[in-house]
Amino acid sequence: MYKAIDMASIRKKSYIWLGVWEKNDKAILFYKKNGFYVIGQHSFFMGEEEQTDFIMRKDFKI
Template sequence: MVYRDATADDAKAIAEFCARTFVDTFGHLYPPEDLSAYLAAKYSEAMQREEIADPSIRYRLALNGDAIAGYCMMGDLDMEVDDTRALELHRLYVDAHIKGAGVAAALMDDCLAWARAKGAEQLYLSVWEENHRAQAFYKRYGFEHVGEHKFMVGNTADRDFIWRLTL
């Protein structure tokens, strides 16, 4: 596995990977029109290109050969918490066939090192209330459940838990 930062040339592959892993993980939860609207808004190639170009966002890729096997996206805090010295782990996804192989852990370790190097004192993330596997993973890193918020997928509102780690 090779780990590196994303470039604009990766935008199409990232968009495809993001959409596929989101659908694989959560697609069964949503009406098709809500899922389609969400994917178009969040995971288009243009959106990935824009996020990669944003200096406040870091995309880190795990590559198995030329194929994306996992990624994480970090950046400024978007959620409604009052914490000026914090960053947010926006996404961390790994291909289903390699879950448990250490890729998520390597990406998380990189995220934590990056956040510390940026001077963050806290790292936040949100996770769907029923994603127990992800919650167990975050607990192993010392994240604590500190709140909740609505996560919108089209017109569907999910309850996500807000987790925080003191760095």
Template sequence: MKLAIRECMIDDLVILREISYKTYNETFKAWNTPSNMEDYLEKAFNMSKMRDELLNASSKFYFLYVDEKLTGYLKLNEGLAQTDIKDSESIEVERIYVLKEFHGKALGSVLMNKAIEIAKEKKKKYLWLGVWENNDKAMKFYKRNGFYIIGKHSFFMGDDEQIDLIMRKDLEVN
């Protein structure tokens, strides 16, 4: 299995939108109404919003390829691009998704290791993220990767208020 990770550029906008929409839908459609999913997907992954995110110097997207096939992606935010904490000492892992057909191959760990590597290169003290309190699979993954709960916030899926747990991973910076 040949792995490759590369930073997304503006030319990747259409492909980024497609994989973002698909992976989010695969992950959460079973727990949400079709109308709430449609509402959220259109707001979060419309072309204009995603273009702005790609052009934001404080946000970076990375594609993960396995044997030259796009399998997942990672989104990291720094500074004011962070959705909650906005600490200059941290990086937010806003999105880490792998296509369902590639689950169980430790590809989430590949993306998480990339996030950790980038944070350490930038001399950040910690990573943080928000995870839906009912997403047991993701919670277990983050805990295995050294994250711990530090708080929570509301997250709206359409008109449904849900709770995201805020998790942090402290880094040893040399």
């Protein structure tokens, strides 16, 4: 994550985003503590099971 933030800063990006499984509470809490917030979701299949990822975004001041 820190490498992605560094690369975004070098490239003067205004935000980065990621997908995290909706049931991965520890990861969601970690990302929230690091400035990410949920902006949406999308579903995907793991074998026969449909699952959902939250799309999370972290904004940067340029």
